[in-house]
Amino acid sequence: MSSLLALAAGAAVAVAFAPLNLWPLGLAGLAIFVQLVAGAGSGWQAAGRGWLFGVGMFAVSLNWIATAFTFQAKMPAALGWVAVVGLACYLALFVAVPAGLTARLVKKPLSRALLLLALWAPAEALRGTLLTGFAWNPLGALWLETPMVQLASVVGSAGLSLLALATATGLLWLLRGPSRRLRLGGAGVVAGTGLLALTGSGMIVESEFIGAPLVVVQPGIGQGERYDAAAAERHLQTYVSMTRAALGQVARAGQPVLQNADVAQRQLTETEGVTSPLPPSADKVTGAMPNKVAPGIANPAPEQAGGGLALLPRKPTLILWPEGAIDDLIEIDADARARITAGLSATDMLLAGGTGVTRGRDGRPRYANSLFVLSGGGRIVARYDKAHLVPLGEYVPWRDWLEPLGIARLVPGDFDFQHGPGPRTLELPGFTAVSPMICYEIAFPQAVSDPNNRPGWIANVSNDAWFGAWGPPQHLAQARLRAIEEGLAIVRATPTGISAVIDGYGRVQVSLAQGEKDVIITALPPPLPETLFDRLGLYPVVVTALLAAFAALLIDRRTPPSPPRPFRTI
Known part of the structure; x- marks a missing residue:
């Protein structure tokens, strides 16, 4: 059941990208992904769930690659779908690794959420550079039709990806948090996202x-x-x-x-x-x-x-x-x-x-x-x-x-x-x-x-x-x-x-x-003034990821043990 749910959650994130731009479904899919990682019994189980999530996300969103094979005569056109699935299986590794490491290194739900956030940033950056890189459809692209996207001028698409993952985690805690503290924390994260969206709206200055x-x-x-x-x-x-x-x-x-x-x-x-x-x-x-x-x-x-x-x-x-x-x-x-x-x-x-x-x-x-x-x-x-x-x-x-x-x-x-x-x-x-x-x-x-x-x-x-x-x-x-x-x-x-x-x-x-x-x-x-992202690059994202990782490890060691399955098993 969890395997099918992971695939479906990945497909839900895929339709949050263009051309459908169904970003609420994307946040829902991400929330399910976080829950699957948080509820995993081992690092290998979490990695498997993350890999299936990635396969669903990339296979659906990159379906257009199959069309490219119909314009040549040297290879069978059906090979296009083999290429789509093969590429999705490879790219899904950049989801499986952070998911598996998260469940392997920490056990508490808050710790796992923070560490998954911290590990997502380097994994997405590596996807864009390893073996020539394929930076297409970063997670942050789901914000494109919302005011949140304007924050890319400050934190770039990598920062938007972390905001998407944090927002989905907040929604998960708000609706299904195992404790009152986490439910309140989830409400705070969701409220913070709303404030950031208002900030994004205010960043646009009309000019001729x-x-x-x-x-x-x-x-x-x-x-x-x-x-x-x-x-x-x-x-x-x-x-x-x-x-x-x-x-x-x-x-x-x-x-x-x-x-x-x-x-x-x-x-x-x-x-x-x-x-x-x-x-x-x-x-x-x-x-x-x-x-x-x-x-x-x-x-x-x-x-x-x-x-x-x-x-x-x-x-x-x-x-x-x-x-x-x-x-x-x-x-x-x-x-x-x-x-x-x-x-x-x-x-x-x-x-x-x-x-x-x-x-x-x-x-x-x-x-x-x-x-x-x-x-x-x-x-x-x-x-x-x-x-x-x-x-x-x-x-x-x-x-x-x-x-x-x-x-x-x-x-x-x-x-x-x-x-x-x-x-x-x-x-x-x-x-x-x-x-x-x-x-x-x-x-x-x-x-x-x-x-x-x-x-x-x-x-x-x-x-x-x-x-x-x-x-x-x-x-x-x-x-x-x-x-x-x-x-x-x-x-x-x-x-x-x-x-x-x-x-x-x-x-x-x-x-x-x-x-x-x-x-x-x-x-x-006209060109706008130089952006903060232009000046600072990924430094804010790197600092955020390091702080999140440090907090995850600290919380996991100092908080009293909690049940091994903090959320209802899916």
Whole structure:
């Protein structure tokens, strides 16, 4: 019975993550997990229950991984579900170990709750680093649709995970505590969570959008046609034509005939409470944003939507294309660069995913999953190479062993991408500096920007077309957590969704749905002042975990023995 309950509790936590966001069920599942650990008769029993809980949580929440196997022909598609279950079994070890150690080291219910809290933090951190790491869906992500999520700017997603576990423990004690003292303690923890939620609500300070026009292109090119060589030129023309039409809307927005535009010159110092690297006299676009078009940017008439309108005078514009948008090796193909940037003015900047080329020591070409910055006229201003590569997506780990077993990359190509150097701040002449992040690099806390050269925003280009129904919303959720931690806007561009503009409070200002073919036209949200999490990192979480562990050991040794099963057996 307890085994099935552990699996069900894990599944309940899984539906607390995106896309369902049923966070009350998540807290209930966590409370059951804590009870199962507290009532375990031995460390091994607690570890087994924790492992089953983890299997339920990861197998349900990561179901989208199976979809990726349907877009390749080298391995059977059914292997996708084997991969989901296998990955869940591995990741569940990071739940089993803290659960088992907790029951092995202490016996009292309060001690076990505190020690489980203390051990969860290093286990979750290890999950995000060991064997390249998989930091996806930290426990704290269940707070995403609540005011509590704003506390990520102070304690990060790791701190949110501890708050989730503490809140679930408080609910457990309040409803099923074996003593009056624990029931009162549970009530206090729940009340404290409510106060923290109110604090989170008060941390949001509204400010107006500042900066240059921003265009995000979502071309609607699915994974099934993405690698069709015969369609490469058509795909490029889709990007170019959608970009030119969007630039036409930007140009139209700057014309004096518009009645709903509030575009004015304003000194940066007039905007209180906003720290921004933008130059003085930056343009301001005010008002609420309906749909995907920023205020003051109207849809042009059909006959005006072509490239001709883009030739009207307009402000320099940032354009963002998704990961892998450019098929040509543009560093050695000047004609391709010219075609890509044909509709851009000399002051525009295009950020687009493509393939970078370098030479190895043996003189042979090496390839990287890159993001290029191009100016009008086809000049490459900067390049960023992805550092955190996806196993089986961009390289085959232990290739000499796995390749003979029929294990291959899930995308076309027999070569392995090369790792990049890590977070970099790219200077964009005429615009605020940017930190590029490619695909799931955005899921790793404290690894999305250069701490020595803080950018003004983060560009996250990705290809989520092979992530099924649940993958893209979860990817967006990881980006929202990073935006709050860093206090920086994050702009996402994907071929099929979810493309979005996220402000420094993790709020989605405007987005395009999965499967939609459209553009976002808006302005870049301003950066917020440097967050406490930016400055302190995980130190508050580490200190909290150490204090909780010390208290657990102290209480377990000084409190008179209590019955070995403090809660009713489940």
